[in-house]
Amino acid sequence: MAQQHLEPTEPVSGHLGPSPTGDALAGYLRSQATEFLRALRQHRESGGTAAGAEDPVDAARALRRSVRRISASLHTFRPLLDPEWSESLRPELAWLSGTLGMEHGYESRLERLLLALHRLSGAVFPAQPAPVGGGPSAPTASTPDRGNLTVGAAKAGALLDRQLTLARTRAHSTALQALGSSRFHAVADSIAVLASEVPLTRTALSTDLQPLATAAQGRLEDAVSALPLVTAGSPYNAEALIHGLSPDPSPHAQDAPWHQVRLLLRLYRYARETLTSSVDVRLLTAGQCLDRHRDASEAASAAAAAARTPRIAPATAYALGVLHADQRHEVEAARFAFQQCWQKQAVST
């Protein structure tokens, strides 16, 4: 790969000569705002449905992508931006990003859970229930009960499909409503202005961006150093499933610091984008580990939530229990992968 790979603990501007200032920030914000407007036009042309010429899923993803970046810049480079403008826009961007992300979240959660059920049972869900006692390894003894468990896996898949598809449909409606709201139009107007005119402070053009990016890096590194990385680096530590059956209403509070690091890593990654066009592949990889951690954590919660549906069959509940634990193992695996990736960065620096 021809791209430069900067170390996260190395000053970002090290490869760039003079330090970038408010000019670079304004350029970055303008280009993200332009991206936003382009994605919005695409989304409108597609009518928010797959019937249009452009894929509305791609358009929605592009919208979220630019919103996240604008929001991150407002946070990281706050001292360079008009405070009143920036403080009023930030919560609106957070609302928009959250609202637009829900549908995709439910969709990918369902896909992850059905894939896991497929792996666990060798069956296809939910369209094609697993053959009971059939297949190439056909049983030689009578196996009504084990067959039952497979029916359980099929039923679990159907239940998750129902619940998450319903949630996704609602999220889709909510997103469409949001995109038609006056609140959204106000945000879009602000971003349209941003595409041509960035409200910098008077001193912004002479302010070095580097210390602010370094501060973002520092917040990331502090949060990482508070993670239980020694445990995470020991394979099969069985931490992720601890208290998986506890009465605690948030049994996976242990995930929160990892989610926090995920957000801080993203903030730092976007800050780097503002300063340099080079991509730090290892930072990307570490972020992907934390995405996987978040996805598995939420999938495990969805399986547990489905198991609380009244009047489900015991076989369905059993399959959901296996699925929950499987996804919690994925959580643990993602932490291990992050630890390996992060340690590699630290060593090679």
Place this chain on the structure above:
Amino acid sequence: MAQQHLEPTEPVSGHLGPSPTGDALAGYLRSQATEFLRALRQHRESGGTAAGAEDPVDAARALRRSVRRISASLHTFRPLLDPEWSESLRPELAWLSGTLGMEHGYESRLERLLLALHRLSGAVFPAQPAPVGGGPSAPTASTPDRGNLTVGAAKAGALLDRQLTLARTRAHSTALQALGSSRFHAVADSIAVLASEVPLTRTALSTDLQPLATAAQGRLEDAVSALPLVTAGSPYNAEALIHGLSPDPSPHAQDAPWHQVRLLLRLYRYARETLTSSVDVRLLTAGQCLDRHRDASEAASAAAAAARTPRIAPATAYALGVLHADQRHEVEAARFAFQQCWQKQAVST
């Protein structure tokens, strides 16, 4: 440790000067037979119950211990022993070892499963069900459903306790009956004769034991090389839970080669004992990994079997599903540990 640590791929007699012959085998068999008779006397004095002066559990363990070793010697060093005697005794020893081991098996399986449930829910089973929605992390929102899951864990613990305690009680009775049977007395008589007179073949005293021990080692290494060690050495490979919900009547057929290696490793370990008094700590460790593999595999099966009990509550079934997956994860962890241990041996040889 002052003991010599021999490499498993190194000739066992390398540290001993002249190769041991039938004499050494006879000595080993005599001492194991003596152990057997001592344990049997202890067991009888304790009346087979904990009321006696000697612990019947220890006595039963010592009985099994010597039976396994005599049986292994008959297998590995067959060419040195009277074939008729040896062929008639071997199935009897297998029967005895199996019968005596059942009770301990159920007991340790229950203990492992209750410990795992404890870890998963922070509760004590089965005497003290987990507080619903209580504890230091008391919920701030209403959590009837999560509380339900904890009740599920408690009920799962109670169900396993009932089922495995019943099985253990039956195994205890079966073992007591076996020890009072004429079949057992015939075995005990054979072993009593063995304590003074080992039925060697004419050529045994001039036959080198080393090639036979090496052959046992070869069988072990062949079986290990057929294991999926590359996969096992990659943490979180998620292999052990694959097809955990499949309709296959023996979904964990993947465990069989590992169980087979466990038996071959034990045979080789006992063959080494015949030739040298030194202990190979790493061989012991590898064996412990495979014991853990076997225990977790059987515990996972017991949890799955309990989930097939008719008319259990969905919450109970859910907890058993989580427990099953947890133990399958343990299976995977044990394979990883074995791979690490075995690789270390191979590298240091």
